[in-house]
Amino acid sequence: MKIPRVLNKKNRILLKELTKTDFKLRYQGSVLGYLWALLRPLMMFAILYIVFSKLLKIGNDIPHYPVYLLCGTTLWSFFTECTSQGIQSIIVRGDLLRKISFPKYIVVVSSQLTAVINLLINLAVVIVFALINGVTPSWTWFLIIPAILELYLFSLGIAFLLGSINVKYRDITSIWDVIVQALFYAVPIIYPISMVASTSTLAAKIILLNPIAQAIQDVRYNLITTETITTWNYIFNPSVIVPLVIVSVVLVFGAITFRRKSKFFAEEV
Amino acid sequence: MKRPIGTRTEVLEDNDTAIIVKNLYKSFNLPTEQSFGLKQAIFNRLRGIKGYKEQKVLKGLNFEIKKGEFVGIVGRNGSGKSTLLKILAGIYYPKKGEIIVNGTLVPFIELGVGFNPELTGRENVYMNGALLGFSNEEMNKMYDDIWEFAELKDFQDQKLKNYSSGMQVRLAFSIAIRAKGDILLLDEVLAVxxxxxxxxxxxYFRSLHDKKQTVILVTHSMDSVREFCTRAILLEDGKILLDGEPDKVASAYNKMLGISQDK
Known part of the structure; x- marks a missing residue:
């Protein structure tokens, strides 16, 4: 069988235009426009910071805690945006799928590229805050790239899998909203993992086997402070590869499901 | 749920065949009563109900289109014309059978696909162009011509929602006619x-006819069939009733409608 070139010229143009359109439409009609891409996560951070750091006094033992928190919320927003946009994308672009023939994955990827752009803007803010907060720049900063890539691939896999089921069973959108809410507390974003570790090492280990937690902790470790507990410096048995296995399985299974179901999107959407 | 599917292949060969359709079948699984949603799906499975009804749309089509032919596809509403066009375009998958498309194919199932009311005319032109496979540079080159032809130059930076429907169609048409492909698929674009x-x-159709462009046109207008087509196919209930001279097919179509009106 001949393998078609995944990103030929036509598909690249299409991907670019769809992403541009998505990005423009997102902030269409608002006075501050693109600034919202920046303001929204900063405001979310401000709320969490006031509630958890100032009122509940959590995380005062971690160096650079505000940046540490901002870094976590930034990556979390990226993950939720990527998955929910990706899952919705096939339905949102249903009109297009019914009218022209093109590789369906373009719709999913283009919807997520908006989140990628937002992430890049916000990471720049995190870095500025880190420098103000007295974090010294280091070569290890480049090591955040594989962790972010892993987080993206995980959300891509989820979007492929749930997005293709969502075409027929729209319940997925609501179910995913609940799962995201639950995951938010299962991942050490607002609370430091050290807090869990001090009461139960087993619970902390289980939390760290979640690929989202692993990726966020890796970024914090390389970007902000090496005093961060990561999957790699906390778990010393073969189960340490569990996060990578989860990501790979979800991605492969998602891609296969999407490939199989995408033939019928035009009829079913 | 495993559904057997036919094949659709695109090739680039140097012979005089444009499209080959062999033994083409298509059916849709239409949901019965309320079978949307997860709850109903689980119920249906438990009760052993299929939850959908099979609607057979195309029942074994065979034909071959040569390069340079202008083929009109006619038939009553629901005879399978548009489904056939969408399968040729690669939007729907055939249930059974084989399709071979020789050359690049540009489908117009509808004018202005991807038009967004919240974007300006300019942005929509680039978006629509991308869907037709044009790069940014190609669009830059033909940009002024598009607006000239649509006679809407003063409205380029207005949002599309402020256009009248006639203006939108003119703009869409003006972009569409620039598309270049070996085979054009047109669905009732005349009707507006x-x-x-x-x-x-x-x-535009006359120019296509004169250029010996390969075209497949789905239409209800027998005048267009007689004027532009070199060949016509009459579909009825998912089967080919007649395939040949445009004049003969147009008369047969009119006769068929006459009979059905008497009933």
């Missing part, structure tokens, strides 16, 4: 616009 616009459409 005022007399002046109809005239432009007819001029």
């Amino acid at each position: 616009g005022d007399a002046a616009f109809q005239q432009k459409c007819n001029d």
Whole structure:
């Protein structure tokens, strides 16, 4: 069988235009426009910071805690945006799928590229805050790239899998909203993992086997402070590869499901 | 749930065949009562109900289109014309059978696909162009011509929602006629616009006819069939009733409608 070139010229143009359109439409009609891409996560951070750091006094033992928190919320927003946009994308672009023939994955990827752009803007803010907060720049900063890539691939896999089921069973959108809410507390974003570790090492280990937690902790470790507990410096048995296995399985299974179901999107959407 | 599917292959060969359709079948699984949603799906499975009804749309089509032919596809509403066009375009998958497309194919199932009311005319032109496979540079080159032809130059930076529906169609048509492909698939694009616009459409079709462009046109207008087509296919209930001279097919179609009106 001949393998078609995944990103030929036509598909690249299409991907670019769809992403541009998505990005423009997102902030269409608002006075501050693109600034919202920046303001929204900063405001979310401000709320969490006031509630958890100032009122509940959590995380005062971690160096650079505000940046540490901002870094976590930034990556979390990226993950939720990527998955929910990706899952919705096939339905949102249903009109297009019914009218022209093109590789369906373009719709999913283009919807997520908006989140990628937002992430890049916000990471720049995190870095500025880190420098103000007295974090010294280091070569290890480049090591955040594989962790972010892993987080993206995980959300891509989820979007492929749930997005293709969502075409027929729209319940997925609501179910995913609940799962995201639950995951938010299962991942050490607002609370430091050290807090869990001090009461139960087993619970902390289980939390760290979640690929989202692993990726966020890796970024914090390389970007902000090496005093961060990561999957790699906390778990010393073969189960340490569990996060990578989860990501790979979800991605492969998602891609296969999407490939199989995408033939019928035009009829079913 | 495993559904057997036919094949659709695109090739680039140097012979005089444009499209081959062999033994093509298509059916849709239409949901019965309320079978949307997860709850109903689980119930249906437990009760052993399929939850959908099979609607057979195309029942074994065979034909071959040569390069340079202008083929009109006619038939009553629901005879399978549009489904056939969408399968040729690669939007739907055939249930059974084989399709071979030789050359690049540009489908117009509808004018202005991807038009977004919240974007400006300019942005929509680039978006629509991308869907037709044009790069940014190609669009830059033909940009002024598009607006010239649509006679909407003063509205380029207005949002599309402020256009009248006639203006939107003119803009979409003006982009569409620039598309280049070996085979054009057109679905009822004639059926819109005022007399002046109809005239432009007819001029466009005549130019395609004169250029010996391969075209497949789905239409209800027997005048267009007689004027532009070199061949016509009459579909009825998912089967080919007649395939041949445009004149003969047009008369047969009119006769068929006459009979069905008497009933």
